[in-house]
Amino acid sequence: MKSTEHPRFTLSPYLVFVLIHSMQFGSEYLTAANKPIQLAGQDAWISVILCGIIFHIVIWMIYRILNRNETDLIHIHPLFFGKWGGGGLNFVFIVYFLLVASYQLRLFIEIMQVWLFPDLETWPLALVLLVLVYYIVAGGFRVIAGICMFSLVRHITIMSLFFTAGYFHFNNLSPILDHSLNDIIKAGNELTFPFLGVEALFFCYTFIKTPEKSQKWAHLANVVTTASYLIVIFFSLLLFNSEQLSKEIWPQLSKYKFVQFPFIERFEFIGAASQILWVIPILCFCLWASSRTFKIMFTVRQSTVLPMLLFLVFTAVCLIPGRDRNEAVQTLLSEIGFYMVYAYIPFVYIVDIIRTKVRRTV
Amino acid sequence: MNSVPPLWKELSESSDFVCYEQQTNAAPLFIGYFKSLTEPKILHQHILGRLSNDSDISFNDLYHSIPVAEKEISFDWDLIQNKLLRGNVAIQYGHQSHHCILVDAAASKGRSVTISEVEFTVEGPKAAFVESLDINLNLIRKRVPFPELRIKELTVGSISKSRVAICYIKGVTNEQYVNTCIQRIQDVQFDQVTDITVLQQMIEDNSNSIFPQSIGTERPDYVAWAVSTGQICVLMDGSPLTVFAPVNLGSFFITFEDYYLPWNVGSILRLIRMTSVLFSVFASPLYVAVMTYHGQGISNVFLPTIISSRINVPFPPVVEVLIMELVIELLREAGARLPTKIGQTIGIVGGIVLGTAAVEAALTSNFLLIIVALSALASFVTPIFRMSATIRLLRFPFIFAAQLWGLLGISICTLAVVAHLLRLTSLGMPYLVPFYPFRASDLYDTVIRPPYSKFHHRFSFFRSPNPVRFDKKNANSKRDIDE
Numbered sequence: 001m002k003s004t005e006h007p008r009f010t011l012s013p014y015l016v017f018v019l020i021h022s023m024q025f026g027s028e029y030l031t032a033a034n035k036p037i038q039l040a041g042q043d044a045w046i047s048v049i050l051c052g053i054i055f056h057i058v059i060w061m062i063y064r065i066l067n068r069n070e071t072d073l074i075h076i077h078p079l080f081f082g083k084w085g086g087g088g089l090n091f092v093f094i095v096y097f098l099l100v101a102s103y104q105l106r107l108f109i110e111i112m113q114v115w116l117f118p119d120l121e122t123w124p125l126a127l128v129l130l131v132l133v134y135y136i137v138a139g140g141f142r143v144i145a146g147i148c149m150f151s152l153v154r155h156i157t158i159m160s161l162f163f164t165a166g167y168f169h170f171n172n173l174s175p176i177l178d179h180s181l182n183d184i185i186k187a188g189n190e191l192t193f194p195f196l197g198v199e200a201l202f203f204c205y206t207f208i209k210t211p212e213k214s215q216k217w218a219h220l221a222n223v224v225t226t227a228s229y230l231i232v233i234f235f236s237l238l239l240f241n242s243e244q245l246s247k248e249i250w251p252q253l254s255k256y257k258f259v260q261f262p263f264i265e266r267f268e269f270i271g272a273a274s275q276i277l278w279v280i281p282i283l284c285f286c287l288w289a290s291s292r293t294f295k296i297m298f299t300v301r302q303s304t305v306l307p308m309l310l311f312l313v314f315t316a317v318c319l320i321p322g323r324d325r326n327e328a329v330q331t332l333l334s335e336i337g338f339y340m341v342y343a344y345i346p347f348v349y350i351v352d353i354i355r356t357k358v359r360r361t362v
Numbered sequence: 363m364n365s366v367p368p369l370w371k372e373l374s375e376s377s378d379f380v381c382y383e384q385q386t387n388a389a390p391l392f393i394g395y396f397k398s399l400t401e402p403k404i405l406h407q408h409i410l411g412r413l414s415n416d417s418d419i420s421f422n423d424l425y426h427s428i429p430v431a432e433k434e435i436s437f438d439w440d441l442i443q444n445k446l447l448r449g450n451v452a453i454q455y456g457h458q459s460h461h462c463i464l465v466d467a468a469a470s471k472g473r474s475v476t477i478s479e480v481e482f483t484v485e486g487p488k489a490a491f492v493e494s495l496d497i498n499l500n501l502i503r504k505r506v507p508f509p510e511l512r513i514k515e516l517t518v519g520s521i522s523k524s525r526v527a528i529c530y531i532k533g534v535t536n537e538q539y540v541n542t543c544i545q546r547i548q549d550v551q552f553d554q555v556t557d558i559t560v561l562q563q564m565i566e567d568n569s570n571s572i573f574p575q576s577i578g579t580e581r582p583d584y585v586a587w588a589v590s591t592g593q594i595c596v597l598m599d600g601s602p603l604t605v606f607a608p609v610n611l612g613s614f615f616i617t618f619e620d621y622y623l624p625w626n627v628g629s630i631l632r633l634i635r636m637t638s639v640l641f642s643v644f645a646s647p648l649y650v651a652v653m654t655y656h657g658q659g660i661s662n663v664f665l666p667t668i669i670s671s672r673i674n675v676p677f678p679p680v681v682e683v684l685i686m687e688l689v690i691e692l693l694r695e696a697g698a699r700l701p702t703k704i705g706q707t708i709g710i711v712g713g714i715v716l717g718t719a720a721v722e723a724a725l726t727s728n729f730l731l732i733i734v735a736l737s738a739l740a741s742f743v744t745p746i747f748r749m750s751a752t753i754r755l756l757r758f759p760f761i762f763a764a765q766l767w768g769l770l771g772i773s774i775c776t777l778a779v780v781a782h783l784l785r786l787t788s789l790g791m792p793y794l795v796p797f798y799p800f801r802a803s804d805l806y807d808t809v810i811r812p813p814y815s816k817f818h819h820r821f822s823f824f825r826s827p828n829p830v831r832f833d834k835k836n837a838n839s840k841r842d843i844d845e
Contacts, residue, residue, distance in 0.1 A: 012799060116655070116770055125767070132778055139785040146784035146798045147777070265661045273769035280777055 005206055013214035015145045019204060020221035022148035022281040023197030025228055027107050029278070030250040032194040032229055033236035037245055040187035042172060043179045044233050047188035052226030054188075055195050058341055059222060061349045062198060063215045066205045068352060073202035074296045080351055090297050094290045096336060098309060101286040102316040103329045105129060108279040109317070110326060115253060115272040126317045129276075129283070130310045136284045137291070137306060141207050144284045154277040157256070158228065160267065161235050164258035168238040192341060193334035194229060197282075198222070199345075203289040249323075287313070367454055369439055370394055373446065384413060388420065389456035399449035401469040404430065409451055409465055421455045425463050432466035444523070470494060475501070478580050481745060486622045490580040495525055495599035498582075502529060502595075502604075505586035510534070516547055518598075519555035525599040526561065529585075535592045536825040539608060539789050543594050558601040565596075567787045572755060574748040575788040576607035577614065584618040592824035594789075608791035608824065611783060612808045615639060617745040620811045629810035636809065638740035642753055645737045646683050647760035647772050649730060653679035655768035667729065674724035680765040682726050686734040687761070689716060691754070694738070795823040 036044040069076050073093070078086030105126060113120050136143055201218060208214045236251050239258065248254050256271035264270070291309050295302040320326055373379045373394070381394040391413060395405065408429050419427065425435060436442055437460040442452055449468025455461065475497065478490030491498045499513060514528045526547055530540055546565040555561050559578065566575040579585060580602055585595050588606045595606040615636050620628035652659060653672070660668065675682055693712045697705040717735070720726045737757070744750035756779070763771030786793035796804035804821045806812050818834040820826045 014800070112770055116768065120767075125770075128774060132774065132781065135778070136781045136784075139781065142792075142799075143781065143784045146794070147781060149798050149800070150777075150780050150784075261661075263661045263664045264659060266656070266659045269656050269659045269769055273773045276770070276773045276777060 007209070009141060010207055010209045011142060011145055013208055013210055014217050015149070016201070016204075016208060016214040017217040017221045017224075018148045018152065019145055019285070020198060020200060020218050021224050022151055023200045023285060024195055024221065024225040025278070026194075026197065026282050027104060027111075027275060027278045028194040029229065029232055030111070030252040032191065033233050033251055034245060034248070035190040036187035036233065037236060037242055039190065040179045040183045041242060042174065042237055043177060043184055044187050044237070045230055046177075047184050047191055048226060048229045048233055050184065050188045051191040051195050052222060052229075055198060055222050055226075055341075056219060058345055059198055059201070059215070059218050061345055062201050063218070065345075065349055065352050066201070067212055068356060070211075072205045074293050076348075080348070080355065087297055090293050094293050096340075097286040097290040097293075098313055098316070099329065099333060099336075101283050101290075101313050102320065103326065103333055104279050104282050104286075105313065106317050106320045106326050106329070108275055110323065111250065111253070111272060111275055114250075115268065123314075123318050126314055129280070130314055133280065133283045133287055134306065134310055136280070137288050138303065141204065141288065144281070144288055147284055148281040151277040151281045154274055155228075157271050157274050158231065160259050160271075161231075161255055163260070164235075164239065164255065167258050169241075170238065172237050172241060173234075189338070191229070192338050193330070195222075195225065196334075196337040196341070199340065200285055200289070203292065367392055367460075373443070386413075386419070392454040393451065394446065394454075395451040395467065396446060396449065399447070399469060400451060400467040401449075404467040405451060409453075409467060413453075421461070421463075424453070424455070428463070428465055430465050430467070434464050435461055436464060437461045447523070470496070472497075480747065481579060481581050481584075481617065483581075483617075483619045483622065486619055487581075487583050489582060491582060491597075491602045491604055493600050493602055495527060495597055498597050498602075498604065499527060499529075501582040502585055502589070502597075505582055506531070506589060511589070514544065516544070518547060518550050518561060519552055521553040522555050524555045524561075526558075527597045528594060529589060529597065530594045531589055531592075533828050534590065534820070534826055535594055536827065538825070539594055539791075542789050543596065543607070547596070555598075556600075558596065558598040558603050558605055561596070561598060562605050567789065568785075571782065571786055572752050573611070573783065573786060573793070574614070574746070574752065575609065575786065575793070576605045577609050577746055578603040578605045578748065579618075579746070580604070581618055587618070587621070592820050592826035608789040610788070610791070610795050610823070611793050614746045614749040615744060616811075625811055625813040629812075632811055633809065635743045638743050639753055642737040642740035643757050643760060644772070645733050645740075646687065646730075646757055647764040647775075649733055650679050650683050650761055651764040651768040651772055654765060668727075671727040671729045675727050676724065679730075680761065682730055683734070683761055686720070686726050686730055687758070689720070690734055690738045694754075791823055796821070 033044070036047050040047055065076070066072070069079070074090055076086075077089045080086065081089060106122075108129075109120075109122050109125050112125065113122075136147055198218070205211050232252060235255055236245060239255055240248070240251060245251055253268055253271055256268035257266070259267035259271075261267065287306065287309055291302050291306045294300065294305045294309070320329065370381055370392070374381050376396075378396055378398040379394065380397050381392070384391045384393060393410070393413070412427055413424075425433065436445075439460075442462050442464065445464045445466075446452055449466065450464045451467050453463040453465070455463075472494045473492055475489050475492055477488045481490075482488075489501065491501065503511065508531060510532045512530055512532050516526045516528070518524050518526050528540070528543060528547070543565070547561070550561065550564050552560075552564065555564075562574075562576055562578060563569055568575065577588075582604075585604045585606060589595055593606045593608065595604050597604050616632065617635075620632050622628075623631070653668075657665075677685070693709060693716075696712070697709045699705075700708060713735075717731055721728050721731055738754075741750055741753045744753055760772060760775050763775040765771070767774070783794055784792075784798065792799060795801060796808065801822055803819070804823060806816050807821075815834075818831055820829045820831060822829065
C-alpha cells in the first residue's frame, strides 16, 4: 500500500529535522530541569543522554514500521487492527493531540499571566492564538513546516544564557556519578515527557518527498534536542543549587533574570514573550494532525473539521482553571506519552514484524 | 456623405473621423482615418499624395505603391475598426468590395526618454521607461540583443484595449511561469485597464495581500537583468513602469545600484537597508510596549533620559505615537500631492515647525520624535514604491498589538505576518524562498551582494531550464603568489 501526497504538497527531507525538533523541544523545557535534578542531582545529564538514546531507538522503530508499509499511521491502524479497532486507535490519537494542544496553550497563557500580565483573562489570548493557528493550518502542511523553521529563532534566547557565565558555580557539577543507577533511570523517566514529539513522524510521513532518506534528519533532530536539554540542565545545575531549584516552577525563566545588557534590564520579558515560538508550532501540528486523521476517518473536508476542533481546544483551555489542573493534565499526558513510547510503539513494531513474517510464509 | 460605406457610418458620428470619397478613373476610393490619431506628414506625403497623382491605378498597384512598411489588405470589419482606432488609414476600392488597404500612419506623441526620477542612481545608466510601449521595447531589446528574447503581445480591457507585451528569454525562463502569466492576463475581465499597476493587482496571486507580489521598475537595466535571470517582464502601452515576476521578498530590498558598486560596499549598503526596514516596522511599537507595560525592562542608565523627556506629556504612549505617526503620514501625503517646489517647502517647514512645536507644547516627547522621524526615514530606503508603502502601513497593526499586550502582542503580530508571508506566492513561487523552502545554494545574492564570480548559476527557485550563467571552472583560473 502506498499513499503519497501530490508532489506540490510534499516537503524536502531536511524539513523533518525542523519539524521533529520543534515538536520535541516544546514549552516543557521550562520545567524539564526540575524533577530530574531532584532525583539525580548533578548526574541528571546522564539521564538526558540515556533518554536521547532511547528516543533514537524509538525513531528507528517508527521508520521501520512506516518504511515497510509506505504509508502513515492513520492508514496503518485499520490495516493492522481492522476497521473498528484501527478507527478507535486513530480516535485515541485525535484526543491525544487535542489534549497536547490544550495543555500547551494553557501552559503558555499561564506563563503570560504569571510573568507579564497578572490581570490577563484566559479566553481573549486563547482566542487570538487559535485564530492565528487556524490561519497557519489553513495554509497547509508547508506553512506549518515554515512556522517550525521560523521558530528556530528561539535558540537565540537560550544562547543568551551564556551571558550569565559570571554566575556559574562549577562546583555544583561534582562529584560525578554520585547517584545510583536507579535514580538516574527514574530521572530519565521524568524526561520522557519533554522528549515526546517523535510521534509526529507517524502522521507527516506521506508528506515527505523521499521519506526513506529523511530518517537521518529525524535522528539529527533528536541529537539537537538532546543537546538543547543538556544545555538547559547544565545551566540549571550551574546557576541554582537543588534546594533553590525545588522552589522554582519555571527555572528557565528565572535564569533569564541573570542576563543583562547595557539597555535591557529585565531580559525575562523578552524570554517570556518569545515563549510563543515554542508553542505555536506544536499547536499547529497537533491541530493539523488531528484534523487530518478526522478527515481520513470520516471522509469530511479538513477545512470544516478544523474550526470545530479549534473550538474544542478553546473550550478545554477555558475550562482548565489554573496551575493545579494544568499540572494534572501534564501528569496525564506524560503517562500517556510514557505508554506510547515504551509500550505502544514497540507493540506496533512487533505486530508489523509478525504480519510480514506470516505473509511471507503464506 | 451618402456614398460612404455603411459600416463606416457609425464611426463617422465622431467629429474627428475623416471619411471621403475620391473619384478616380478606375473606381471610386473611400478613404477614412481618425484625424486625432494620425500623423499628418505621413498621411499627406506618402498616402494621400499618391492617390491624387495616379488616378487610374488598380487595387494591387495601389497597395504596392504606398511606401509604408506596415500595411495590409483585409476585409474583416473588426480588424479594420481596430486598426483605424490605432491610427491606420483605411482605403476601400470601389463600392462593392469590402477589401480595405490599411496603412499605418499612427502619430506617436509622447515624451521622449528621460532621466529616472523614482529610482535614481548616481553612477548607473539614467534612462527610464516612458509611456510608449514601442520605445520601451526598444530600450529592452537594445540591452538584450539576443535572438531568444521573446516578446508576446496581448490586448487587455474591453474599452481600453491596452496593448500588453510579455518579454522573456526562451530557454532561460521556465515555460510554466510564462504560461501562467499569459493565462492570467488573458483571464482579466475589466473594461478600462488604465495602467500596468491596475493589471498588476489583477494578475497577482493574492490580491488581498498588502505585500506586492511583483516588482514594478522604471529602469531598463534592471529589467534586462531580471530577464536574464529567468524572470518574465510585462509592459503595457501608456505606462512607464515594467513589472516583473516571479519575485521573492528579499528582492524588494535590493536597489539596482547595489550591482554598480563594488561588492563589499554594495553589501554593506544592502545590510543597512534591510536593518532599517526592521527598525522602521518595530521601533514605534516597541516604544509603545515598553512605555505602557515593560517600563522596568529598561536599564537605569537609559531610563532618566526617557522619563525626563516624557514627563510633561499628558497622553498615554499609544496616543502619542499615533499622533506623531499621523503627522508624518500627513506631511508625506501632502508633499506627494503638491507640486515639487511647494512640496519641499511644506516638508521642511512642516517637519521642523510642527516637530519643535509639538515637543514644546508637550504633545509628544523628544525621544519619540526621534524614533518616529527615524522610522519614517528608514521606510523610504525601500527602493520599490509599493513595498515602501507596505512597510509604512505595516507598523500600525504592530502599534495596536503592542498597546493591547505589550511584547507578547508584538510577537503574536510578528508570527501572523510571518504566517502570511509563508502562505504568499508569486506566480506560484514561494515568497520567502530561499529562506523557506531553504535553498543553501541560492543564498548568495540575498543579504549580501557577492562579487560577480559567484553569480555562476541562476537562482534554482526560478526553475530555469538553463541554470548555468557561465562556467565556473574556466572563470577561476588558478593563480599563485608571484605568478
